[in-house]
Amino acid sequence: MVARPITLKTLLIHPSFMKRIGIADTTFARSDMARAAISAIKKEASVEIVRYTVPGIKDLPVAAKKLLEEKECDIVMALGMPGAATQDKMCAHEASLGLITAQLMTNKHIIEVFVHEDEAPDERTLGWLAEKRAAEHAQNAIRLLYYPEKLTRMAGTGQRQGYEDAGAIEGSGSGGHLGH
Amino acid sequence: MVARPITLKTLLIHPSFMKRIGIADTTFARSDMARAAISAIKKEASVEIVRYTVPGIKDLPVAAKKLLEEKECDIVMALGMPGAATQDKMCAHEASLGLITAQLMTNKHIIEVFVHEDEAPDERTLGWLAEKRAAEHAQNAIRLLYYPEKLTRMAGTGQRQGYEDAGAIEGSGSGGHLGH
Amino acid sequence: MVARPITLKTLLIHPSFMKRIGIADTTFARSDMARAAISAIKKEASVEIVRYTVPGIKDLPVAAKKLLEEKECDIVMALGMPGAATQDKMCAHEASLGLITAQLMTNKHIIEVFVHEDEAPDERTLGWLAEKRAAEHAQNAIRLLYYPEKLTRMAGTGQRQGYEDAGAIEGSGSGGHLGH
Amino acid sequence: MVARPITLKTLLIHPSFMKRIGIADTTFARSDMARAAISAIKKEASVEIVRYTVPGIKDLPVAAKKLLEEKECDIVMALGMPGAATQDKMCAHEASLGLITAQLMTNKHIIEVFVHEDEAPDERTLGWLAEKRAAEHAQNAIRLLYYPEKLTRMAGTGQRQGYEDAGAIEGSGSGGHLGH
Amino acid sequence: MVARPITLKTLLIHPSFMKRIGIADTTFARSDMARAAISAIKKEASVEIVRYTVPGIKDLPVAAKKLLEEKECDIVMALGMPGAATQDKMCAHEASLGLITAQLMTNKHIIEVFVHEDEAPDERTLGWLAEKRAAEHAQNAIRLLYYPEKLTRMAGTGQRQGYEDAGAIEGSGSGGHLGH
Numbered sequence: 001m002v003a004r005p006i007t008l009k010t011l012l013i014h015p016s017f018m019k020r021i022g023i024a025d026t027t028f029a030r031s032d033m034a035r036a037a038i039s040a041i042k043k044e045a046s047v048e049i050v051r052y053t054v055p056g057i058k059d060l061p062v063a064a065k066k067l068l069e070e071k072e073c074d075i076v077m078a079l080g081m082p083g084a085a086t087q088d089k090m091c092a093h094e095a096s097l098g099l100i101t102a103q104l105m106t107n108k109h110i111i112e113v114f115v116h117e118d119e120a121p122d123e124r125t126l127g128w129l130a131e132k133r134a135a136e137h138a139q140n141a142i143r144l145l146y147y148p149e150k151l152t153r154m155a156g157t158g159q160r161q162g163y164e165d166a167g168a169i170e171g172s173g174s175g176g177h178l179g180h
Numbered sequence: 181m182v183a184r185p186i187t188l189k190t191l192l193i194h195p196s197f198m199k200r201i202g203i204a205d206t207t208f209a210r211s212d213m214a215r216a217a218i219s220a221i222k223k224e225a226s227v228e229i230v231r232y233t234v235p236g237i238k239d240l241p242v243a244a245k246k247l248l249e250e251k252e253c254d255i256v257m258a259l260g261m262p263g264a265a266t267q268d269k270m271c272a273h274e275a276s277l278g279l280i281t282a283q284l285m286t287n288k289h290i291i292e293v294f295v296h297e298d299e300a301p302d303e304r305t306l307g308w309l310a311e312k313r314a315a316e317h318a319q320n321a322i323r324l325l326y327y328p329e330k331l332t333r334m335a336g337t338g339q340r341q342g343y344e345d346a347g348a349i350e351g352s353g354s355g356g357h358l359g360h
Numbered sequence: 361m362v363a364r365p366i367t368l369k370t371l372l373i374h375p376s377f378m379k380r381i382g383i384a385d386t387t388f389a390r391s392d393m394a395r396a397a398i399s400a401i402k403k404e405a406s407v408e409i410v411r412y413t414v415p416g417i418k419d420l421p422v423a424a425k426k427l428l429e430e431k432e433c434d435i436v437m438a439l440g441m442p443g444a445a446t447q448d449k450m451c452a453h454e455a456s457l458g459l460i461t462a463q464l465m466t467n468k469h470i471i472e473v474f475v476h477e478d479e480a481p482d483e484r485t486l487g488w489l490a491e492k493r494a495a496e497h498a499q500n501a502i503r504l505l506y507y508p509e510k511l512t513r514m515a516g517t518g519q520r521q522g523y524e525d526a527g528a529i530e531g532s533g534s535g536g537h538l539g540h
Numbered sequence: 541m542v543a544r545p546i547t548l549k550t551l552l553i554h555p556s557f558m559k560r561i562g563i564a565d566t567t568f569a570r571s572d573m574a575r576a577a578i579s580a581i582k583k584e585a586s587v588e589i590v591r592y593t594v595p596g597i598k599d600l601p602v603a604a605k606k607l608l609e610e611k612e613c614d615i616v617m618a619l620g621m622p623g624a625a626t627q628d629k630m631c632a633h634e635a636s637l638g639l640i641t642a643q644l645m646t647n648k649h650i651i652e653v654f655v656h657e658d659e660a661p662d663e664r665t666l667g668w669l670a671e672k673r674a675a676e677h678a679q680n681a682i683r684l685l686y687y688p689e690k691l692t693r694m695a696g697t698g699q700r701q702g703y704e705d706a707g708a709i710e711g712s713g714s715g716g717h718l719g720h
Numbered sequence: 721m722v723a724r725p726i727t728l729k730t731l732l733i734h735p736s737f738m739k740r741i742g743i744a745d746t747t748f749a750r751s752d753m754a755r756a757a758i759s760a761i762k763k764e765a766s767v768e769i770v771r772y773t774v775p776g777i778k779d780l781p782v783a784a785k786k787l788l789e790e791k792e793c794d795i796v797m798a799l800g801m802p803g804a805a806t807q808d809k810m811c812a813h814e815a816s817l818g819l820i821t822a823q824l825m826t827n828k829h830i831i832e833v834f835v836h837e838d839e840a841p842d843e844r845t846l847g848w849l850a851e852k853r854a855a856e857h858a859q860n861a862i863r864l865l866y867y868p869e870k871l872t873r874m875a876g877t878g879q880r881q882g883y884e885d886a887g888a889i890e891g892s893g894s895g896g897h898l899g900h
Contacts (some may be wrong), residue, residue, distance in 0.1 A: 025335050027320075030349045032336035053331040055320045055339065058276065058292055062283035069287060081336075083346075087296070090273055093810055096778065100818035103782035104825060105284060107789060112778055116807070127349040130858075140775045151773040155745050156752035156801075159775065166803075168191035169750045170848040205498075205515050212516035217396035233511040235500045235519065238456065238472055242463035248434045249467060262514075263526075270453055287463060313452040348424070385695050387680075388708045392696035405655065413691040415680045418636065418652055422643035429647060441696075443706075447656070450633055458640035465644060487709040565875050567860075570889045572876035594859045595879065598816065598832055602823035609827060623886075625835070630813055638820035645824060666815040667889040 022067030022076035036131035040138035061098030076153035133162035201257035202247030207262035216311035220318035241278030313342035382427030383501035389441035389536035396491035421458030444478035456505035569621035570664030577673035580678035601638030673702035742787030749801035756851035760858035781818030853882035
């Protein structure tokens with residue numbers, strides 16, 4: 001048997017050299033946001049994807065931390081769709097705090113992708129929004145991992161994920177500041 | 181005396197190989213949610229159950245952590261029934277944050293099963309809801325421990341525990357996204 | 361001199377074998393809740409009591425942690441009487457979060473006994489409520505230390521500390537669940 | 541040269557035996573609360589004082605922790621004057637949580653002395669209140685360090701810092717509890 | 721070759737002796753606050769600047785912590801522009817708590833520079849405010865690093881970043897306190 005030569009390319013795409021992205025999602029969400037995220041990731045990069053589904057958004061912080069520590073992911077996307085009721089908003093708040101703490105405990109990013117049920121006027125738009133936001137944040141995950149300089153080029157430009165960007169403030173950076 | 185042969189099955193059901201589920205509940209709750217949870221667990225799997233009752237929901241975070249660390253449970257269900265007053269809502273919020281922190285400190289899941297007294301129009305429905313939610317979350321605990329792939333198959337399908345499922349958004353995943 | 365025989369009883373009541381309960385209270389409270397708590401504890405058990413008074417409820421979390429770690433208490437009761445203003449409610453919320461975190465850092469219980477000034481219609485009832493709640497939670501502290509099985513027997517029975525118990529939901533556990 | 545005899549008093553006032561109190565304050569506050577605190581401390585005890593000024597109240601938690609850990613202070617007073625707007629209240633809340641966490645991480649007290657701008661009807665009263673509260677909490681710091689038993693004698697007596705004390709509830713402790 | 725003599729000045733400006741300031745900013749912001757901050761820093765001191773751009777403000781806490789720990793920055797400025805909606809306010813709150821926790825975990829300062837979209841009546845003023853506040857907080861960062869005594873001289877003088885200073889309360893420190 002002839003040994004295959006190990007080229008640089010072989011090394012770069014070999015699993016042990018590939019970056020690993022964790023996808024934590026929920027059975028509570030009403031749309032398969034993970035599929036949209038995974039599909040967007042695969043268009044952008046050759047990475048290994050580890051998916052971990054939990055019941056609700058309050059289960060996401062430890063799921064994300066387990067993906068980072070036990071599955072050795074380099075970054076995690078935490079996907080959730082909180083309901084519109086006050087109690088659901090509170091759950092989302094608690095989950096967000098947990099996700100921030102999990103990041104501080106691991107020194108790794110967890111991109112929170114939450115779509116609130118009342119962010120869209122109807123179910124169809126909600127589904128579209130959830131998938132669009134997941135896909136656009138998948139690009140952010142790729143940028144954080146591979147192309148941080150791209151994010152810096154976009155700094156202060158009013159990027160939004162899902163609905164259209166707010167854009168940079170007109171005249172921003174022109175130096176024409178108001179007197180005081 | 182003849183030595184009993186040790187079969188694979190013997191090993192699997194032997195206590196030292198059994199998973200352990202902690203059940204933390206309160207004397208404050210007005211319904212024995214733990215009984216419903218334990219009953220549901222026993223239908224699904226051969227696991228060891230460790231129960232720990234505390235006065236109120238704010239005592240649940242450390243109780244759950246002690247079950248995970250001192251009683252070596254693999255997962256914990258934290259059962260509580262906060263009242264309807266503003267102050268009770270605040271207690272539930274504080275308890276939830278504590279449960280999330282306890283998970284991040286242990287890298288293990290604590291399934292929060294809270295039933296707010298104002299979630300049901302009358303006591304009878306409240307009792308039914310508490311037991312139903314406890315039982316359905318018991319299934320989630322089993323899935324997290326033994327069948328994580330089942331949860332992934334249910335991802336994004338709008339699962340609810342207690343009242344009926346919200347279901348997946350119609351057309352979700354059909355690819356027929358709105359233009360923008 | 362004749363050596364006194366060491367009996368089991370001698371051992372059990374000897375300080376080095378006695379459990380230690382910490383009592384953290386405040387100068388802000390308008391009623392000596394600690395006296396009520398200590399009196400109730402002494403009726404129930406032979407324990408060593410360590411008292412630590414701080415200015416306000418936001419000083420209680422570290423006081424409780426110091427009692428657990430530096431004074432080697434087995435459990436702590438944190439007694440406070442927040443005022444009725446919005447700002448006081450916020451202080452109570454912050455203190456509660458700190459007490460939960462302190463428990464998670466030590467794996468020991470801190471029984472929070474807060475009586476809000478607006479929980480009673482007049483000062484006399486407020487004073488009564490504060491002492492009653494402190495005394496009843498002292499019993500919970502004793503149960504957590506010595507008789508955890510008593511708490512489990514009381515699980516889901518709607519226990520309250522101070523005002524009368526809410527009680528278990530009628531029909532709870534009868535199996536006669538509503539259909540859905 | 542004749543060696544000075546080392547008396548007990550010399551030892552007690554020698555810097556290496558002196559307690560150290562940290563004073564963390566802000567440029568945001570509109571009154572020099574630190575001066576009032578330091579002046580009150582000096583009337584009460586011979587201690588070393590380390591002052592650390594930061595821009596705003598959200599910078600106080602880490603400033604206090606650095607005073608405790610890097611400057612080896614025994615206790616810290618954190619002085620701030622949050623504004624009256626909703627956003628300012630939120631900042632104060634966040635700072636308070638941070639101060640509590642800092643205490644739990646160090647097992648030392650940080651006395652929070654916040655005066656909200658809307659606590660007084662006019663600027664002059666606000667200035668008076670800020671200095672009065674700082675001075676009275678300076679006494680609490682001294683009590684925590686040197687005379688903890690004084691605080692216990694004041695427990696449950698409705699102490700306030702700045703405006704007049706609320707006092708103990710009349711009849712409290714008289715044993716004349718309401719029936720129920 | 722003649723060896724260049726190593727003067728004190730050479731040592732002070734040599735990279736390994738230079739302080740390092742981290743700048744964490746977002747693509748969400750609608751103005752390039754980092755440019756304003758960096759420009760202000762360069763006017764004040766010879767420091768090394770490390771910039772790290774993330775998608776939104778909830779990504780700032782871990783970004784700041786990575787700058788402090790992995791890039792060995794001595795201080796970090798965290799720049800963000802939360803929107804005006806309730807949900808955006810909540811995100812800012814969560815981010816602020818994370819930034820405070822990150823500081824407590826590292827014992828280093830993170831200067832939070834948030835400009836809420838509703839702090840200004842129009843976009844032009846918003847852009848001006850964002851850059852002004854970033855520049856003025858850059859001066860605070862420099863003071864914390866090099867001139868802490870300057871901050872103490874400014875203590876209690878009602879400094880604000882962006883809009884004009886509130887100033888010290890008139891008569892503050894005059895000793896003419898209200899009686900009570």
